[in-house]
Amino acid sequence: MKISRKEVEHVAALARLAFSPEEVELFTRQFNDILDYINKLNEIDLEDVEPTSHVQPLHTVLREDEAVPGDSALLEAVLREAPETENGFFKVPPVID
Amino acid sequence: MPAAYEVIIGLEVHVELHTTSKMFCACPNRFGAEPNTNTCPVCLGLPGSLPVFNKNALELALRAALALNCRVNRYSRFARKNYFYPDLPKAYQISQYEFPLAAHGQLAVYKNRELLRNVKIERLHLEEDAGKLLHDEGQAYSYVDYNRCGVPLVEIVTGPDLRSPEEARIFLETLRRTLLYTRISDCKMEEGSLRCDANISLRPWGSETLGQKVEIKNMNSFKAVQRGLEYEVKRQAEILDRGGRINQETRRWHEDKGMTDEMRSKEGEQDYRYFPEPDLPPVIVEDSLLTRIGTELPELPLPRYRRLLAEYGLTPYQAEIITGDRDLADFYEETVRIYYEPQKAANWLLGDVLKLFKQFPGAIKQSPFTPLHLAQLLKLVDGEQISGRTAKEVLEESFNSGKMPELIVREKSLGQISESHELEKVVDTVLRENGAAVRDYREGHKKAVTFLMGSVMKATGGKANPQLVIALLEEKLAKIGE
Amino acid sequence: MHLFTLTAVEAAQALQRREISSVQLVRDIYDRIDNVEPQVRGFISLLSREEALAAAENVDRMLKQGVSLSPLAGIPMALKDNICTNGIPTTCASLILKGYRPPYDAHVTTALREAGAILIGKSNMDEFAMGSSTENSAYHLTCNPWDLQRVPGGSSGGSAALVAAGEVFFALGSDTGGSIRQPASFCGVVGLKPTYGLVSRYGLIAFASSLDQIGPLTRDVQDCAYVLEIIAGHDPRDSTSVSREKERYTAYLGKEIKGQRVALPVECFGEGLEKEIKELVMGALAKCTEVGVSVYEASAPSTAYALPAYYLVAPAEASSNLARYDGIQYGLSIRSGSNLLDLYYATRSKGFGAEVKRRIMLGTYALSSGYYDAYYLKALKMRTLIRQEFESIFKDHDFIVTPTSPTVAFKIGEQKDDPLTMYLNDIYTITANLCGFPAISIPCGFVEGMPVGLQVIGRPFDEGRMLQFCYVLESLLGLKGRLAEMKLKEE
Numbered sequence A: 001m002k003i004s005r006k007e008v009e010h011v012a013a014l015a016r017l018a019f020s021p022e023e024v025e026l027f028t029r030q031f032n033d034i035l036d037y038i039n040k041l042n043e044i045d046l047e048d049v050e051p052t053s054h055v056q057p058l059h060t061v062l063r064e065d066e067a068v069p070g071d072s073a074l075l076e077a078v079l080r081e082a083p084e085t086e087n088g089f090f091k092v093p094p095v096i097d
Numbered sequence B: 001m002p003a004a005y006e007v008i009i010g011l012e013v014h015v016e017l018h019t020t021s022k023m024f025c026a027c028p029n030r031f032g033a034e035p036n037t038n039t040c041p042v043c044l045g046l047p048g049s050l051p052v053f054n055k056n057a058l059e060l061a062l063r064a065a066l067a068l069n070c071r072v073n074r075y076s077r078f079a080r081k082n083y084f085y086p087d088l089p090k091a092y093q094i095s096q097y098e099f100p101l102a103a104h105g106q107l108a109v110y111k112n113r114e115l116l117r118n119v120k121i122e123r124l125h126l127e128e129d130a131g132k133l134l135h136d137e138g139q140a141y142s143y144v145d146y147n148r149c150g151v152p153l154v155e156i157v158t159g160p161d162l163r164s165p166e167e168a169r170i171f172l173e174t175l176r177r178t179l180l181y182t183r184i185s186d187c188k189m190e191e192g193s194l195r196c197d198a199n200i201s202l203r204p205w206g207s208e209t210l211g212q213k214v215e216i217k218n219m220n221s222f223k224a225v226q227r228g229l230e231y232e233v234k235r236q237a238e239i240l241d242r243g244g245r246i247n248q249e250t251r252r253w254h255e256d257k258g259m260t261d262e263m264r265s266k267e268g269e270q271d272y273r274y275f276p277e278p279d280l281p282p283v284i285v286e287d288s289l290l291t292r293i294g295t296e297l298p299e300l301p302l303p304r305y306r307r308l309l310a311e312y313g314l315t316p317y318q319a320e321i322i323t324g325d326r327d328l329a330d331f332y333e334e335t336v337r338i339y340y341e342p343q344k345a346a347n348w349l350l351g352d353v354l355k356l357f358k359q360f361p362g363a364i365k366q367s368p369f370t371p372l373h374l375a376q377l378l379k380l381v382d383g384e385q386i387s388g389r390t391a392k393e394v395l396e397e398s399f400n401s402g403k404m405p406e407l408i409v410r411e412k413s414l415g416q417i418s419e420s421h422e423l424e425k426v427v428d429t430v431l432r433e434n435g436a437a438v439r440d441y442r443e444g445h446k447k448a449v450t451f452l453m454g455s456v457m458k459a460t461g462g463k464a465n466p467q468l469v470i471a472l473l474e475e476k477l478a479k480i481g482e
Numbered sequence C: 001m002h003l004f005t006l007t008a009v010e011a012a013q014a015l016q017r018r019e020i021s022s023v024q025l026v027r028d029i030y031d032r033i034d035n036v037e038p039q040v041r042g043f044i045s046l047l048s049r050e051e052a053l054a055a056a057e058n059v060d061r062m063l064k065q066g067v068s069l070s071p072l073a074g075i076p077m078a079l080k081d082n083i084c085t086n087g088i089p090t091t092c093a094s095l096i097l098k099g100y101r102p103p104y105d106a107h108v109t110t111a112l113r114e115a116g117a118i119l120i121g122k123s124n125m126d127e128f129a130m131g132s133s134t135e136n137s138a139y140h141l142t143c144n145p146w147d148l149q150r151v152p153g154g155s156s157g158g159s160a161a162l163v164a165a166g167e168v169f170f171a172l173g174s175d176t177g178g179s180i181r182q183p184a185s186f187c188g189v190v191g192l193k194p195t196y197g198l199v200s201r202y203g204l205i206a207f208a209s210s211l212d213q214i215g216p217l218t219r220d221v222q223d224c225a226y227v228l229e230i231i232a233g234h235d236p237r238d239s240t241s242v243s244r245e246k247e248r249y250t251a252y253l254g255k256e257i258k259g260q261r262v263a264l265p266v267e268c269f270g271e272g273l274e275k276e277i278k279e280l281v282m283g284a285l286a287k288c289t290e291v292g293v294s295v296y297e298a299s300a301p302s303t304a305y306a307l308p309a310y311y312l313v314a315p316a317e318a319s320s321n322l323a324r325y326d327g328i329q330y331g332l333s334i335r336s337g338s339n340l341l342d343l344y345y346a347t348r349s350k351g352f353g354a355e356v357k358r359r360i361m362l363g364t365y366a367l368s369s370g371y372y373d374a375y376y377l378k379a380l381k382m383r384t385l386i387r388q389e390f391e392s393i394f395k396d397h398d399f400i401v402t403p404t405s406p407t408v409a410f411k412i413g414e415q416k417d418d419p420l421t422m423y424l425n426d427i428y429t430i431t432a433n434l435c436g437f438p439a440i441s442i443p444c445g446f447v448e449g450m451p452v453g454l455q456v457i458g459r460p461f462d463e464g465r466m467l468q469f470c471y472v473l474e475s476l477l478g479l480k481g482r483l484a485e486m487k488l489k490e491e
């Protein structure tokens, strides 16, 4: 399976990353090298193998439904880190879909 | 309604679960707080924070699954749904994908007590809510509040089973009643704790294939669901009539303008890149848990309606209203348990009591007026200790103060005067003071007794037991005649 | 004698005996830092001497009052810069988190703080832990204290270099595909990746959530056991943290290892492995046989596919974990554009380095519709096969031993432009991450003056016996607690 420039550009858009044409060129090449290597997986018949999404034995982890009120000092610290805030809201540029 | 096409509607309903804390952190699950005050590193998606699943969210979702007759999957797991949006601080939503909590359910929908349809519930899965993005029309900025972020939701997806906008509305109302009954959610569409998107398509009658479906969003009330879909039926029918084609798109309903328009899509072609959530182990539902949830599940509206008809001989109308609200039905049955006069209890409950409940700001359960109050009131009436008219006064007073009816009657001396020696004195006085009427009576004008009766009632402030007054008057008048 | 040459446990014992004070340790460490840090550059941020001294004074006061403290109270240490520290910058060596001060402590930060360990600074790393040389730090290079022309390994290169250079007594790193063990090997220190779930990941800034574990980098095996004892244990804030009784790892040290059975997977001793490294590992095992350990050849053919599986799973999870760096809530935010999309593109394109972007792209691709089954799902299935093979080896062997890395530390810049070659550094280490097994690297000798590491992989939660084994091996090899000899500018 080879990946095309166009696909690289599509993936970049999904990931919200912008690249110059040269970067896309380089990425496409590196991508294909890596994918060639990864395609080694196709050598193995995995048809009947169960996938492992979690390495631990199955069991549900739950917490009790108890509420702890928001911590105002923490919120203050959080808002301090924010690029822009107003009246306790995070401020963002207008959403243009 | 253009009759040339069959309308096919499926709904996707999001319901906020009525938990104390959020789905994956201990922040309060509460509507209407100051912006961002109900947040912590977890629901803000701060780097390094991790989710831990709320047990009650699981139990409520299981309850919903059972109430909707779903098959619960013993193995389900969370998946990440990846997309960028400012109300989604991790840039992914923890949801379920390949392995939802439950599937294959159904909900019976009735109109005027006749079965309209058994609507399939295709799946029911758990997910976290996003925050809120506030845009001011024409403003250069948008504002984000993460208070709602991480509130537990179930998403309920129906099959393409609904056949009209009205049916869609009735389904949604039935769903709401079921979820209220089981105390899964407060289901307030205006606060967003119940939200509904619809997929709608039209096809010529008799066609086997489905037409191109369109997704409709932003229908924020039951009425809006029906109106929005009605608009859409008309719009699509007009396009098809002209020989046009329906576009695959998402449209937004504008309640004020009474129309839908195309929403610009968020991400050209959506590709959510779902994959198993590594931070959360799978959800394994044990037999014991499922059994307990099943046992705790209250009787649902429909079986209760049927039972009330059979058990108490209520009319369908009465039973429908009473079972329409779990609190009201509970109130009714508790009253009847203490005071077994099902018809009388129903008459009072659906009459004056319901009127008061409707004015009461809180839930029926929270009202100071309890089944014990109503039962006592009805017993007072039955025992002729108060008249029907007085009973209404006592009801109102009891409703406002929470005092027991007996106490009110005693404190305000509202009891009927049924003691004959007390009444005798009044009757004697009335006879003495109304010589003319007594004469008329003796001369054969029997109607004069009505006047004398009125005078007695007037003198007692209406508290005299009328049967007793008549008896006394007749007895005394006869004696005078001897 | 300089105090910095002591191991953490030696220093701690001297402290408990009140022969030295924590303040003295901190002073000595800062002097050492002044001397060698300009060459090593292992810190991304360093706490002020005053701050560290204040914490040390506090410990000294408590010791004086006879308060019983943990064995590592008063010992200076460093945390990798992807471990959250309340109010102290935690950047993951990325521009996108430049200056970011988390409002909370990671679980391990709290555990060490409560144990009285003294935080000196945050250590350099490959950006978001993606890399094997620490060259992917957005801020600066870190040099290998054994040869400043060489890389310290990565991604926990800063932690390994600081321990090897005597700038801290121990450090924590994180390991997603070998990021503790490979730099430990390159820098001649001990590095342990615990069983997945043994140490809480709460407050560890995620790279690949199903693979990440925090672990110690120390001067010797004993120090490793002491640090592990402090950081291991159940944390209800991490759903993957395992609830089991706390173990006393230090109690295993000094016990015999006679009768233990070691497997050598032939696949890890073939092509690509430097001959001298192979000889050192075999030599070390020969010494083990002298104390009654049996060594067997074994085969795990699926390990050949571990690297491709890893380079799907890790980037896929990373692409999702790193999506939150979007310039809305914290960190870099480039707001010169007119709308939200501009903000996303500008911030993320400027904020992430080349390797991080490469992996985000790879992971996004692997998860995108139409490719999930061909790539991601296959990788998850491969994970099952590899685990099954290892489990069957563990049925009749206690440990699996391999080299930690196929080479010694390479020259700075040597592999920078060749991602695939760089990825091969992880070839022996990633299996433990894919399976969740514990694995440790300890020094087993030198090739041309550069340290070589030997890796021991154990059964889940068998850290105690692994440490017991390594403790014996370490003393058989006589390589305990060696610091890099550094030419100092001025003594």
Ligand SMILES: [Zn+2]
Residues within 6 Å of the ligand: B022, B025, B026, B027, B038, B039, B040, B041, B042, B043, B044, B150
């Ligand atoms: Zn929260």
